[in-house]
Amino acid sequence: MNNGENMICLDWQRRMLEILDQLEESPVAGTAMVLVGEEKFFSNGLNLDVLRKLDGAGWTLFATQMNEIHRRMLMLPFPTVAAVNGHAFAGGAFIALSCDYRVMREDRGWICISEVDAGVPLPQGMMEFLRLRLPATTVRDAVLTGKRYTADDAIAAGFADGKASAELLLGMATELAIDLACKEPDIFKAIKQAYYAPIAEGLK
Numbered sequence: 001m002n003n004g005e006n007m008i009c010l011d012w013q014r015r016m017l018e019i020l021d022q023l024e025e026s027p028v029a030g031t032a033m034v035l036v037g038e039e040k041f042f043s044n045g046l047n048l049d050v051l052r053k054l055d056g057a058g059w060t061l062f063a064t065q066m067n068e069i070h071r072r073m074l075m076l077p078f079p080t081v082a083a084v085n086g087h088a089f090a091g092g093a094f095i096a097l098s099c100d101y102r103v104m105r106e107d108r109g110w111i112c113i114s115e116v117d118a119g120v121p122l123p124q125g126m127m128e129f130l131r132l133r134l135p136a137t138t139v140r141d142a143v144l145t146g147k148r149y150t151a152d153d154a155i156a157a158g159f160a161d162g163k164a165s166a167e168l169l170l171g172m173a174t175e176l177a178i179d180l181a182c183k184e185p186d187i188f189k190a191i192k193q194a195y196y197a198p199i200a201e202g203l204k
């Protein structure tokens with residue numbers, strides 16, 4: 001993701017859906033995805049300045065497409081790893097959580113569910129998403145306090161699976177993705193999609 005803070009709006013969704021179309025079109029053995037941002041941002045969440053200008057139909061489209069993106073990312077038939085190079089706030093944290101694994105930059109950046117501070121309600125489907133992805137106490141503290149997790153805190157709370165320096169982050173995430181991509185693809189796909197099925201069902 002290379003658009004500054006990588007804030008989520010209809011244009012961001014449109015591009016992500018195009019990428020998902022390409023990824024799903026003809027995956028072959030060894031396919032994997034690593035998602036990363038630039039400099040100090042992975043994704044700074046929803047672009048509320050843009051989204052608040054939408055009418056009712058625009059908001060409906062945005063919500064529908066957001067659920068579709070999360071569902072399709074979860075159900076991609078190959079491994080996915082988020083290299084969280086910087087801040088992953090709110091919607092950005094959900095994008096990271098839609099990947100199989102997350103590796104965070106160890107010296108900079110927070111991951112958080114900051115809707116409580118941004119004044120944005122969490123739909124029931126996204127709340128269930130969190131409950132199925134994170135430990136119960138982590139979900140409670142994340143959604144009620146908007147706590148910002150550093151890499152060490154995120155690993156302890158279940159948000160992240162590892163950490164690395166800025167220089168080594170992408171390489172570590174890529175190595176993890178390559179290791180997973182060596183699994184037998186049809187079996188990996190079947191197991192992964194069965195694992196995420198309850199979350200995907202709630203996002204329809």
